[in-house]
Amino acid sequence: MTSNSSPPDYYDDLDLSFAKAWDLIEPGANKRTSPAHTPVVGSVNASGLAQLRVMVLREADRTLRCLRFHTDSRSPKVGDLKNNNLVSILMYDAAEKLQLRLFGTARLESNGAAVDAAWTESTTFARRCYLAESAPGLTSNVPTSGLPAWIEGKQPSEMQLTEARANFAILWCDITELEWLYLANSGHRRARWTWDEAQQVWSGRWLIP
């Protein structure tokens, strides 16, 4: 936690602010109590309406500029992101008084070594939801978990999960812009970094908060 009475070292330093942002994002993948563990991921639907939902951050890498999420390949967000791959991600760390907005493009991957590894590394309990018989978001005449009756309230075995694997996908987010807002009584600080593909560098600018 930082105090507003003594500004942190990154307060007036673009490079340190950028590093601080990734210092919050990256550990969020493994730290359940971190606000970065459950960011809001935004896409745009066919009507042009922003669609926001909470997702669990599974991996983040500042060098690769990439975030990994898991999802059901039948879900509406997958269809939307296939039509329009622009994605935005929002995190707010109240203790650090930091809002981070990430922008980039989404890639969906259903097959291959990375997906197999992500599937195997997930707990059987986490993978159970991919056993749902119908696609997420479809209507139902009755209240339901969507799971087949034989697995309701039970932990599935590896064998029972075999058919669920086809519904599992990785959502990769390649980040090309990161916006920072630090709240302080001494004066807020706002900055934006944009990835320069030609130069292969991030370029940052201060913004009026």
Ligand SMILES: Cc1cc2nc3c(=O)[nH]c(=O)nc-3n(C[C@H](O)[C@H](O)[C@H](O)COP(=O)(O)O)c2cc1C
């Ligand atoms: C704490 C929390 C974590 C969630 N994690 C995920 C996740 O990792 N992947 C996912 O697809 N949905 C996750 N969800 C559900 C989504 O928020 C959303 O309801 C669902 O994916 C349907 O989104 P869609 O209709 O836009 O496709 C999570 C919800 C909550 C509340």
